[in-house]
Amino acid sequence: MSRQHPQINLSRRSLFKFGAGAIGTSVLTAGLSSNLLAAENKAPAEDDITPDKAFQELLEGNERFVKAKRRNPHQTHSRLVEVAKGQKPFASVLGCADSRVPSEIVFDQGLGDLFVCRVAGNIATKEEIGSLEFGSLVLGSKVIMVVGHERCGAVDATIKGAEVPGQIGSLLEAIRPSVESSKGQSGDKLENACKANILAQLKKLKSSPVLSKLIEEEKLKIAGAYYDLDTGKISIVG
Structure with a gap:
């Protein structure tokens, strides 16, 4: 570099x-x-897209994925050459590092389409927030989607109070407030905690002066989503 x-x-x-x-x-x-x-x-020319349109494009891509009708857009060699000159992703994703939830695949997108940050438990650390600020303010991403998922191992370990080595504990500490806030809710304990964690990360992102300003100017939309491992379906949370 x-x-x-x-x-x-x-x-x-x-x-x-x-x-x-x-x-x-x-x-x-x-x-x-x-x-x-x-x-x-030097970003490649792209059609102007609104936050609502960008949000809808993600949902439509996921629908194609669920129905096994993926178009696999922007995955050609010509697209590779095009975006090598610069990037202008239309959407950003804060997702879990779980290998079963690859953003470009589940949203049926390709090279240069998504600005993706992945970390176990899809938590909004300072570094993740800074990256997403860059993706929105500088690169022009119109939507940020926080994607949590069914049976998240990091959330499950937090619920169980697992003893973990190294820096793994820092992930559980970041998720712990969400686990606490979801206690007493009816339904599946793990699912409730996963969704509460998504909402907590949304709140962190919206507290960013950079991102909140873009939202105020109607240049950005931030939403939460819950991914079903069994069906591949994205459902909106918050």
């Missing part, structure tokens, strides 16, 4: 609207590589 940090043009002008309190331009300059900035300036 290049260590050179050229002047930021369009991105910096956009970021100034949030003021130094929202995100420091010096921090942004130090943290983003020249390759990413070049990607912004």
Whole structure:
């Protein structure tokens, strides 16, 4: 990765609207590589898309996946060459690292379509939030979907109070408040906790000054979704 940090043009002008309190331009300059900035300036031309349209495109893609009618769009060599010049994803996904929930497949999308952050338990850490801020503010993603899923192992381990080694415990600590908030609800304990966790991560994302400003300007939509491992179906949560 290049260590050179050229002047930021369009991105910096956009970021100034949030003021130094929202995100420091010096921090942004130090943290983003020249390759990413070049990607912004040379992004391939895309049709303008509204947040609602982007949201609907995700749902329609999932419906095709469930019905085994995938189109497998944007997976050709020509698309590979096109997006090598720059990216302009229409949607972002904060998903679980679970190998059974690959975003591009379950939403029937392809190269350059989705800006994906994956972490066990689909938790919105500072790093994940920062990445999604970049995806929306700089790259132009119109929707962020937080995707939790059925029988999530990280949530289940939190419910059971599992003793875990290394840094795994940090994941369970982040999920614990959601488990506590879902106690006493009727129905399946694990499903309730998984959905409560989705809602908690939505709240974190919406508390971001960068993302909340984009929502206020109707440039971004944030939604939660629950993925059924048995059917592949996405259902909206929150």
